[in-house]
Amino acid sequence: MGYRVAVVGATGNVGREILNILAERQFPADEVAALASARSTGDVIDFGDSGTELKVKNLEHFDFEGWDIALFAAGSEVSKLHAPRAAAAGCTVIDNSSLYRMDPDVPLIVPEVNAEAIAGYRARNIIANPNCSTAQLVVALKPLHDAATIKRVVVATYQSVSGTGKAGMDELFEQSRNIFVGDSNEPKVYPKQIAFNVIPHAGDFLDDGSTTEEWKMVVETKKILDPRIKLTATCVRVPVFVCHSEAVNIEFENEITADEARAILREAPGVMVVDKREPGGYVTPVEAVGEYATYISRIREDSTVENGLSLWVVSDNLRKGAALNAVQIAELLGRKHLQKAA
Incomplete structure (x- = not known):
């Protein structure tokens, strides 16, 4: 017998990717529900390349009773309203938003890095992505941390626009087109033009001059990997559609x-x-x-410090950075804790 799985925010970029990956990896689901806001209710979306179509249901009216896992990909406000409701109904929540990441009662999981920490989910019935x-950073750091x-x-990111949704x-595509044809390319989503440009600003500015995106990298790496690690980040938005570097x-x-x-x-x-x-x-x-x-590429020694390395890390942010990691957490949860599937 398989699981009953709900995907919240199923019509968004990450939600659709979660559905794709559930199908690709043949996750043992007997039933999958696609949930979204009222304006998407009744829409039909594909369940990956499986040939199955799902009719979108209204999250507001959805009863999580009897469902095993809910993968949330709809932002912090939606998670704040509905994740506790799902968890209280006995449905384990895997949340992609930032809402619960630093909650001490919610494990923050990257399965290749800290799989053992997932046992803590029982405190709130919620797991954070x-x-x-x-x-992608901690996947690269973990084996090196274990060794030395x-x-x-010190990390500088080159983050794709899909990280903004x-x-x-759309803004990158429209600005690029408008520049070629001579139309106006005023920024709306970003504070400056993103086409043919880079913007050293992701998230909101904090009092110390860093941004929330940079702060997340610091505190999340400490929680997932080791609180003793010192980390500083500069997060940069670049004109790339998908994949963070x-x-x-x-x-x-x-x-x-x-x-x-x-x-x-x-x-x-x-x-x-x-790495050639x-x-x-x-x-x-x-x-x-x-x-x-x-x-991982460009692995080389850094002669400016006693024991230093430099490297280049690239990953699909919609996959490992969100959807894939969430599905891997669900797989880990099933293997180690729920143990319902045949």
Whole structure:
């Protein structure tokens, strides 16, 4: 017997990707409900490439009683209203919003990194999914931390517009087109033009000059991986539709060479190393779209610190950064805790 699974925010970018991945990975679901707001109620969406279509149901009126897992992909306000309601009905919530990530009673999970922490879900019946830029970073850091103990990380992100949602993707497309034909390209979603530009600003500014996106990377990495790690981030929005990239500099307590790191990462779960020291011997966002792996390239030693490495990390933010990680959490939950499927 399989699970009854609800996908909240099923008509959005991440919600649709969750449905795709549930189908691709043949998640053991006897029934899948696609939930969204009233304006989408009655719409029909595909359940991946399975040939099955789902009629969208109104989240406001949905009864979670008797459902096993709810994957939320509709933002913090929706999660605030409906995640506790689902959890109280006995349906375990896996939430993609930022609402519960730093709640001490809610585990923040990346299955390749801290699978054992999922047992804490029983306190609230809620599990949090990390920020997309954090998820790919900790997948890369975990095996290196186990090998040589990370002291400090400096990361600069190159985040795609899909991280802002459909509106960000539409703005990049429309501005690019308008520039070519000579039409107005006034920004609406972003504070400055995103087409043919980069914007060193993601999230809201905090009193110390950092942004909320940068703060998330710091506190989430500490919660998931190790609270002793010092991390500083600069998050940059770039004119790429899908996939986040990161330039990562790491300082370790113990000695580790680039060759050792390369060998460790080749064996690490969820990681694909593509690192040839030649033109094109690295991964860019274009190659990573639609893929499950976190790709690591440009692994090299940093001679400016005693035990330092630099690397380049690329991952599909709609997949590993959100939908895939959520489904992997659901798979882990089923294997280790719910144990309902045959």
